[in-house]
Amino acid sequence: xxxxxxxxxxxxxxxxxxxxxxxxxxxxxxxxxxxxxxxxxxxxxxxxxxxxxxxxxxxxxxxxxxxxxxxxxxxxxxxxxxxxxxxxxxxxxxxxxxxxxxxxxxxxxxxxxxxxxxxxxxxxxxxxxxxxxxxxxxxxxxxxxxxxxxxxxxxxxxxxxxxxxxxxxxxxxxxxxxxxxxxxxxxxxxxxxxxxxxxxxxxxxxxxxxxxxxxxxxxxxxxxxxxxxxxxxxxxxxxxxxxxxxxxxxxxxxxxxxxxxxxxxxxxxxxxxxxxxxxxxxxxxxxxxxxxxxxxxxxxxxxxxxxxxxxxxxxxxxxxxxxxxxxxxxxxxxxxxxxxxxxxxxxxxxxxxxxxxxxxxxxxxxxxxxxxxxxxxxxxxxxxxxxxxxxxxxxxxxxxxxxxxxxxxxxxxxxxxxxxxxxxxxxxxxxxxxxxxxxxxxxxxxxxxxxxxxxxxxxxxxxxxxxxxxxxxxxxxxxxxxxxxxxxxxxxxxxxxxxxxxxxxxxxxxxxxxxxxxxxxxxxxxxxxxxxxxxxxxxxxxxxxxxxxxxxxxxxxxxxxxxxxxxxxxxxx
Amino acid sequence: xxxxxxxxxxxxxxxxxxxxxxxxxxxxxxxxxxxxxxxxxxxxxxxxxxxxxxxxxxxxxxxxxxxxxxxxxxxxxx
Numbered sequence: 001x002x003x004x005x006x007x008x009x010x011x012x013x014x015x016x017x018x019x020x021x022x023x024x025x026x027x028x029x030x031x032x033x034x035x036x037x038x039x040x041x042x043x044x045x046x047x048x049x050x051x052x053x054x055x056x057x058x059x060x061x062x063x064x065x066x067x068x069x070x071x072x073x074x075x076x077x078x079x080x081x082x083x084x085x086x087x088x089x090x091x092x093x094x095x096x097x098x099x100x101x102x103x104x105x106x107x108x109x110x111x112x113x114x115x116x117x118x119x120x121x122x123x124x125x126x127x128x129x130x131x132x133x134x135x136x137x138x139x140x141x142x143x144x145x146x147x148x149x150x151x152x153x154x155x156x157x158x159x160x161x162x163x164x165x166x167x168x169x170x171x172x173x174x175x176x177x178x179x180x181x182x183x184x185x186x187x188x189x190x191x192x193x194x195x196x197x198x199x200x201x202x203x204x205x206x207x208x209x210x211x212x213x214x215x216x217x218x219x220x221x222x223x224x225x226x227x228x229x230x231x232x233x234x235x236x237x238x239x240x241x242x243x244x245x246x247x248x249x250x251x252x253x254x255x256x257x258x259x260x261x262x263x264x265x266x267x268x269x270x271x272x273x274x275x276x277x278x279x280x281x282x283x284x285x286x287x288x289x290x291x292x293x294x295x296x297x298x299x300x301x302x303x304x305x306x307x308x309x310x311x312x313x314x315x316x317x318x319x320x321x322x323x324x325x326x327x328x329x330x331x332x333x334x335x336x337x338x339x340x341x342x343x344x345x346x347x348x349x350x351x352x353x354x355x356x357x358x359x360x361x362x363x364x365x366x367x368x369x370x371x372x373x374x375x376x377x378x379x380x381x382x383x384x385x386x387x388x389x390x391x392x393x394x395x396x397x398x399x400x401x402x403x404x405x406x407x408x409x410x411x412x413x414x415x416x417x418x419x420x421x422x423x424x425x426x427x428x429x430x431x432x433x434x435x436x437x438x439x440x441x442x443x444x445x446x447x448x449x450x451x452x453x454x455x456x457x458x459x460x461x462x463x464x465x466x467x468x469x470x471x472x473x474x475x476x477x478x479x480x481x482x483x484x485x486x487x488x489x490x491x492x493x494x495x496x497x498x499x500x501x502x503x504x505x506x507x508x509x510x511x512x513x514x515x516x517x518x519x520x521x522x523x524x525x526x527x528x529x530x531x532x533x534x535x536x537x538x539x540x541x542x543x544x545x546x547x548x549x550x551x552x553x554x555x556x557x558x559x560x561x562x563x564x565x566x567x568x569x570x571x572x573x
Numbered sequence: 574x575x576x577x578x579x580x581x582x583x584x585x586x587x588x589x590x591x592x593x594x595x596x597x598x599x600x601x602x603x604x605x606x607x608x609x610x611x612x613x614x615x616x617x618x619x620x621x622x623x624x625x626x627x628x629x630x631x632x633x634x635x636x637x638x639x640x641x642x643x644x645x646x647x648x649x650x651x
Contacts, residue, residue: 091630331635423635424635
């Protein structure tokens with residue numbers, strides 16, 4: 001037996017899912033598609049039962065890839081499988097469309113009437129008993145965000161039945177739905193609430209655009225505040241007060257020099273370990289991902305998670321749809337772009353919400369070129385920022401111009417058109433803490449799993465490159481481009497090589513090179529543009545395919561050289 | 574008075590009387606609850622032919638300008 005969780009998008013289906021299942025959930029792709037779904041397990045009458053969170057769908061007559069997958073998954077359901085359909089009680093009429101379509105099929109169904117509290121607030125009352133009678137299947141009111149009704153829902157899964165609905169055509173079904181709604185639903189008039197007002201204001205351009213600017217500004221302020229706080233008061237003291245003495249003892253034990261010492265501890269600087277410059281496995285290898293990058297990543301995902309679950313992102317998508325169309329994208333492309341500011345990998349995966357290949361090519365190429373991840377930003381802010389904010393402005397201003405400019409060009413050059421936006425805007429909700437924490441935890445675990453091994457590998461490889469003289473060879477080959485065109489010293493080649501592995505480390509490697517501010521700015525900008533890190537590269541390759549990835553990579557390399565040279569040329573002083 | 578969703582003023586309400594589009598567009602709108610005889614209120618429209626936001630059955634839907642100009646409503650005088 002399996003349980004398929006189905007429902008319209010934005011009905012709280014994923015929250016019901018996380019309430020029903022334990023901590024161990026797996027996200028996978030539906031075979032042959034880029035549509036992903038999650039599955040987990042719940043205990044039901046002493047048995048372990050698989051629960052599948054089917055992609056959200058409005059209808060079983062599919063209008064998009066995700067909906068096709070939802071229908072396919074339903075059609076593959078075995079004889080003892082059960083569907084829980086999650087219904088938004090505040091949008092009963094539209095939700096009953098999918099419910100009736102499901103009841104017309106020969107599969108046992110239970111209805112979770114979710115957002116029950118919201119319906120009450122909106123003055124909507126639904127006669128549950130009556131609805132149960134009409135549909136012929138159990139109907140359970142739930143409030144997934146608080147967990148209310150979830151145990152009732154679980155208890156009544158065994159009562160799932162095939163409904164008593166005859167197949168209808170579209171017209172008949174809607175008139176049938178109309179009948180049901182008049183019988184079970186009563187709406188009492190109520191005054192506009194603060195939430196209604198807020199929802200309207202945030203999609204009106206006059207109020208919405210300043211709000212968006214304020215929200216984004218505040219979000220970044222908070223991220224910086226949390227990130228710097230965590231570094232300054234927790235992570236850095238931990239490393240310098242507790243960890244450093246331990247490492248110094250190990251260093252002494254290893255004799256203070258030699259191959260093993262250099263790999264593990266790195267080079268001592270003035271007889272001390274410098275966590276950003278020593279470049280040993282146990283020193284820089286742990287300090288950079290844990291004490292420099294992790295705090296910002298944590299802060300970023302905490303704030304992003306709140307914005308996502310509050311329901312703000314679709315509104316941002318609507319407000320920016322116009323701008324996004326100028327660069328050949330759809331308002332919804334703002335979601336992968338914002339995620340990309342955290343890390344390119346989830347950003348690239350989120351590009352799947354875009355329907356056409358053309359849009360995905362544009363958004364992914366822009367993501368790789370002009371959207372630095374939090375890890376990289378943390379290092380750039382640390383390194384360039386200490387020379388003054390205006391240098392940061394040059395780096396990020398250049399990237400922003402590049403994003404817009406390249407988008408504009410790609411929109412003209414890449415064949416095809418980007419479809420128009422058509423999007424339901426969910427109500428604002430105060431996000432519940434536990435699912436938020438769960439999501440944050442999964443993202444952090446993902447970051448550590450990606451970052452630490454590559455970081456350590458990178459440090460070993462760097463040491464090997466140096467001892468084998470590979471660096472000198474690369475410096476000879478690429479030297480002219482770097483020195484003559486970009487005005488950088490040859491030694492920067494090491495950081496550029498490192499950039500293939502991890503961008504944050506690569507930026508960190510610029511620290512001991514003694515660059516001028518101008519060189520530092522050029523080097524960090526070029527590093528941001530020229531190629532994604534290995535983890536992002538693998539995902540981009542999977543998403544784009546070899547041919548498009550090659551095109552995308554060509555654009556990146558060309559742009560890196562052009563932008564680096566231009567900056568060098570235009571910047572006097 | 575008949576007018577397209579794109580040309581309607583924000584704040585105005587109307588009844589959907591015609592969709593000048595193919596089967597695919599009609600189905601996609603239908604899935605979001607936008608179908609003939611529905612009462613729709615225009616909430617806002619973005620500058621320079623940006624998307625239009627409407628309210629139908631108490632919730633908001635964003636519709637691209639092109640599509641919005643092919644959705645025809647009969648304005649209700651209040």
